[in-house]
């Protein structure tokens with residue numbers, strides 16, 4: 451009997467998710483024993499046609515990492531969806547849009563203009579810009595176009611499960627792989643990690659204390675035994691699902707929110723507004739003017755960029771607008 | 775939608791103890807004011823989760839008004855201070871999203887200020903009318 455087939459794919463991603471799979475170490479042999487890897491561009495030599503030639507639903511599970519940034523990402527997502535029984539969004543980019551999702555704060559033209567014309571280290575005297583068709587020696591080559599927006603995987607295809615994280619932490623991957631191999635899977639649409647928040651998993655001492663303004667982690671009087679947020683250091687712990695065992699705060703770095711919103715919350719930014727404004731306030735607020743309140747909060751830099759670092763395309767507002 | 779036919783849709787969250795009573799007073803005093811605010815009564819302005827604001831915009835509101843008790847008067851002591859902090863941060867974030875922060879407004883309206891409530895509603899309606907429809911959901915994008 452032939453083994454069930456699995457596939458791995460990277461769309462708009464950095465490659466970190468691929469490394470996370472390799473981090474399984476010798477456990478990857480269990481996977482190889484149980485499954486036949488039919489497609490994995492980073493590791494084995496397979497072509498898109500190998501996938502096109504399969505029957506619909508012939509792949510048992512597809513692990514799809516990376517966001518949908520260009521037309522090729524979208525085309526292959528649709529193809530793999532058609533050929534796979536179970537489609538898994540692997541990592542923050544396919545789950546929520548990921549860091550590339552912050553690209554939705556700029557238009558496509560602004561992005562191209564910056565990258566190809568304005569980046570100081572990029573020598574492009576002729577002003578060559580990417581195009582979707584090119585003729586070389588009489589042959590026409592078609593290239594995928596950049597989409598106007600970055601999307602998460604479930605914006606273009608139906609997704610069965612999500613493995614969160616940037617990249618997904620090893621225990622989370624192991625748990626998901628074990629669930630898949632045993633066939634004991636939760637309800638469709640589940641995020642395969644814990645229901646707790648990062649704060650629940652963080653062992654820093656919480657004292658429910660307020661501070662006058664936000665600070666940065668490199669300020670020298672940070673007490674690393676205490677909750678970072680309560681010292682005014684923006685930390686996404688309360689607005690983020692756990693499963694990583696609070697990896698970043700444990701190393702005295704604030705959580706940036708890669709595991710996405712916790713189960714009880716629909717999006718990270720609004721949750722974080724509530725959390726952080728419960729902690730940062732001017733003294734003697736009763737007498738304070740609106741300007742003083744604003745000044746205390748102005749110490750918090752780039753709230754959209756920080757609160758939605760991994761989830762902008764799946765947040766309520768999704769992108770930047772033009773409201774003159 | 776043409777300029778003349780645009781009627782701003784504003785979602786108004788009013789706290790039970792002051793602003794909702796203020797709106798009631800405007801009504802019982804038969805004060806005329808614009809019909810553009812859809813009122814949602816909440817127990818305290820502090821009950822307004824920032825998520826409600828985003829959800830209102832996502833569902834097509836052109837503006838969101840939050841009205842609560844004056845500083846020092848919140849029935850729950852500090853709900854309105856929390857609201858002031860939250861909404862200040864929300865307005866900054868709206869700006870980053872390219873949305874005019876004037877679309878989100880926080881006002882203090884006491885139970886005795888029926889006329890003030892009417893003034894706030896009229897003023898906000900006219901300001902939003904000038905801004906035009908919200909760009910979220912089908913509105914102008916930059917491409």
Ligand code: SF4
Nearest residue numbers: 649652677678685687
């Ligand atoms: S806010 Fe950050 S530092 Fe504080 S408990 Fe949560 S995860 Fe830990």
Ligand code: SF4
Nearest residue numbers: 694698705706707708
């Ligand atoms: S602490 Fe936060 S940023 Fe770090 S791995 Fe966990 S969820 Fe991701």
Ligand code: FES
Nearest residue numbers: 789818842843853
């Ligand atoms: S009860 Fe009115 S603002 Fe809190």
